[in-house]
Amino acid sequence: MRFVYGIAILFSINFYGCDSKPKVIVEDSSEVSKNTPVNPNQDAQPSGSGAMGAKMDVHQVKTLDVMQAERYTYLQVSEGNRTFWIAASKMEAKKGEVFLYRGGLLKTNFESLEFNRTFDTLYLVSSIINAENHPGSQPSMSNNGSGSANASAVTTSIDINAVKGALKLSELIKNKEKYAGQTVTVAGECVKVNNGIMDRNWIHIHDGSESDGKPLDLTITTKQLIPLGSKIALKGTIQINKDFGAGYKYGVIMEDATVLQGL
Template identity: 40%
Template structure:
């Protein structure tokens, strides 16, 4: 009898453990389907982003999303994300110890097919069509058309390029994003994307010097066949 009771106790423990594992699997599947369910505690609006301090259970995190209207106390759902540490918002004059640039966010569960794309250097004012301009390369520099057609020759090399600013987004991923054209092209490639800490304005004719990086992929749609990275603005 004593052995039978011991056996039943062991069997009951095993069944309880199995049920617990099933619950864990269901929870994991639910998270995979719906993403994170969070409560908005604080909202900060900036030029390019809306920053949300959210809680999920006992966990707290800052999210950066494309500018949106949301009130503290709201329940939001998000999936994915790109984590940035010690991210400085110049608009807010604040450095976040950690901020998550989310892939999708919505007031509805992700399973409902709702969602908003995360902030991107391509958002905002669209890059214009090819401009009918003619800007000569700076002395010792190269045209955008030649850079594109001979890109492998310039990989990881520092070059100078002169062009007109056709698109500008500041403070994205802790850098400013600039698109320039000079009137030259290599097929459909007539635009050069530049990352910099310097500031410019739309319509400015500028000279940038920086390293050429090929096939740069930051994740979350930040992918570039040709990128001038960490460029410096050169004065005429």
């Protein structure tokens, strides 16, 4: 599931205070950009000034109950020892599912006319995603730092020699410590795309390299919009053991990549 967009919820959601206007405790001023049509030559426009890199701002919650209103979805969730309610623009949700959200507008003593009930504590959330759709929601990284379970099972063969200075994924992943912090070039086929998450776009590439009979996968972040299935060369900075919070880590990842050429 992609991020649920609906910053308007902060202003137009139909809640009313029991005795007075709701008290705003915490305000989330950031806004998540909508996905835009894929265009490899166009940069994505970042939304708001706050990136999701601040781990403490990302909450991982488990759904205990779901209430669907006409325009909004209410979730009773747990985080650690806390149990509370959040509300977001209408979306699909089931008991037991895990969601990630950022920030939120905390309000107290709200009465929902639609449900004829009062919520002691309610967070209005505009940036929320099912944990399964988080760009880092792949299985535990193997020792070589790769992961490919959530990327399409594409058999790809890329002529690395056609791209000057490009590294094979097998070389990069095997010797990731050697390339940590360096700007390198890789080439491959884009097998998975998640646009507009954490103010950046996320892609996975394969180049034909394999480990134990499975394609090696490299996750790349970029501001550019890259179509699924594109065969491209990219240049970016290699980071290892990257932790994005909420339990999602990468053994190796390329960040701030730019497209050099098509293949």
